[in-house]
Amino acid sequence: MKQKKTAYFPNLVLEEGPIGSQVYHAMRKAILDGRLTSGSRLPSSRTLAEMMSISRNSVIAGFERLIDEGYLLTRRGAGTFVANTIPDAIISDKWIKTTHATSSPSIETLNPNMQKAQAFWQQSQPNINNNPIFHVGVGCVDLFPHELWGRLLGRVWRQSKKALATFNSPTGYTPLKEMICQYMQSTRGLYCQPEQIIIVNGTQQAINLTTRVLLTEGDTVWLDDPGYDSARGIFTSYGIKSYPINSDIDGMDIAQGIEQCPETKLVFTTPSHQFPLGNTLSLSRRLALLEWASSNNVWIFEDDYNSEFRYHSKPIQSLQGLDKYQRVIYAGTFSKMMYPGFRLGFLVVPLPLVDTFKAAKYYTDSHSGFLEQATLALFISQGHYARHVRRIRKACYERYQVLTNAIKTHLSHVFCVEPTDSGIHIVCWLQAGYTEEYIVKKSREIGLAIQPLSRYCIQPYPKQGILLGYAAHDPIEIEKSIILLAQTLSK
The missing domain is CATH 3.40.640.10 (Type I PLP-dependent aspartate aminotransferase-like (Major domain))
Incomplete structure (x- = not known):
């Protein structure tokens, strides 16, 4: 059977980085943009090394990676060829839409529970834009x-x-x-x-x-x-x-x-x-x-x-x-x-x-x-763990005091703090005229992760309240955030 002739080989632009990696990226790009067509035979590694003025080992390293990833294939006695179906085509949006448009699973078939x-x-x-200020359930990560x-x-x-x-x-x-x-x-x-x-x-x-x-x-x-x-x-x-x-x-x-x-x-x-x-x-x-x-x-x-x-x-x-x-x-x-x-x-x-x-x-x-x-x-x-626990307890209690004092100073007309002797968050009951929805909405606007008590309720609760986690924040950050919230609620 007559072998396919070696295709015209395009100029490959090498960039920064290890030479073998450069060869891989340059050849992969040439395959993806069509300069190296499916089924075409490549020059030998020795010939390609001479063409690009680089070592043969660098060419071989690039070849091996492309073979491993399915861009190239080898045929004994015939040489190295561009694969007929390249990986990027298999995972492209076009391929997914045309091949699997009628076989997508229906959500109705999933476990109803x-x-x-x-x-x-x-x-x-909560929609908190990944901002952890007052996030519930986070300990003293900074310590x-x-x-x-x-x-x-x-x-x-x-x-x-x-x-x-x-x-x-x-x-x-x-x-x-x-x-x-x-x-x-x-x-x-x-x-x-x-x-x-x-x-x-x-x-x-x-x-x-x-x-x-x-x-x-x-x-x-x-x-x-x-x-x-x-x-x-x-x-x-x-x-x-x-x-x-x-x-x-x-x-x-x-x-x-x-x-x-x-x-x-x-x-x-x-x-x-x-x-x-x-x-x-x-x-x-x-x-x-x-x-x-x-x-x-x-x-x-x-x-x-x-x-x-x-x-x-x-x-x-x-x-x-x-x-x-x-x-x-x-x-x-x-x-x-x-x-x-x-x-x-x-x-x-x-x-x-x-x-x-x-x-x-x-x-x-x-x-x-x-x-x-x-x-x-x-x-x-x-x-170390026992010492760490003692250090965390001391820091948490300080942060608890700063938070509760800041609320009493700046937000006593909005929040009534529920006293506690343990934990890493506090519950604040809302004063008349304020709702969970309003407080949470305003807090989100300034990047605070305050949680509504209703999030944790199965049945309607007789009182409205919010939760503030304090363990992950130093005292200065806590006080600044409470002042900012007070200013926001006063507008």
Whole structure:
């Protein structure tokens, strides 16, 4: 068969950078703009090197990359050719529109529970232009010890060549689980063993795993109202019904739940710092909940997301530490104390459930990242975490005082601050004449991430309020932002 002749070879303009990379980009551009046509044979690497006055190795490097990406192909004994179908044509808008116009999936075919969760998520997302001022749920990111963490991470990296290739434990890195177990026993009164701990990628994965293990579509859970909107969204995506339970100064109203929704399969609660109102579940209600859950075969999910952010009083012992019946699944997280992108948390599950949770974690994502777990274990074992917690508590309390004093000075006619002794956000009730919609709209205009209380409500709440997160901002920034908001609202 007669071979196709080598096509006229266009002039290739080399730019800055490694020569091999320049050859790749110049030839790719010539292919895309049609100067090198599909199916045409290229000169040999030796000939092309002479034509371009560069080394043959540079030409070969460019060829190899183009072959790997599908722009060129080789035929034994015949040479190198431009591919008949180039990658860019396959992924072009024109190709997508002409080839797949009639085969796009219909949204009606998606999981209806997931459609509901998507709608709920879209409604709850604030339009804040990525500005974090007063963003709820963010800790003191500016005080994270980057240099120290970097040194520990480097040490783990240098010493973990074998572990990187062999680590595959769904429940987590054993030294980290041992450190968490010791720390939580001493600070939160947990009653647990390291084998009860499952390392997860944050609280949301903890809720997802618990839902998969303990609930089925159509089940009902108790959820604080107002309460954690992400938990509600997760339950919705699984077809789980969220029954709203009121919260008062003593936390979740356990008596209301028992009377109105005794058929629940799980109670989702934030007893140490009720989200978002900030109340603490009283000891009498904790004990009543545990007794009732045991007698009625109900599980309790204890989200202890904020227990370390207490400024004066000591927290009441965790539900898990009081639980004699193994009904509590305890969830903790490090992202508030570290930074939002630090996606490590943990579950403490009753011993009879360990194997089931282990399987659920494995089939979700196999296991959490090794390097972060090993570095965190070192961070805790050397005492850095405890010192970091003390530093963060002090800074947060100062920022809380600055924020509340600034509101009293500049916005007392608009906001009434709900006092709190813990947490990283405050709730402000609106004075007569102001609405959540108006306050949020004006705050967005100046780039503030103030949240309406209604975002977290299942049923209409009798009072209107807003939430302001303060932990991520230094005192000067906090005061300036409150003054700016006061000026904006006065116009």
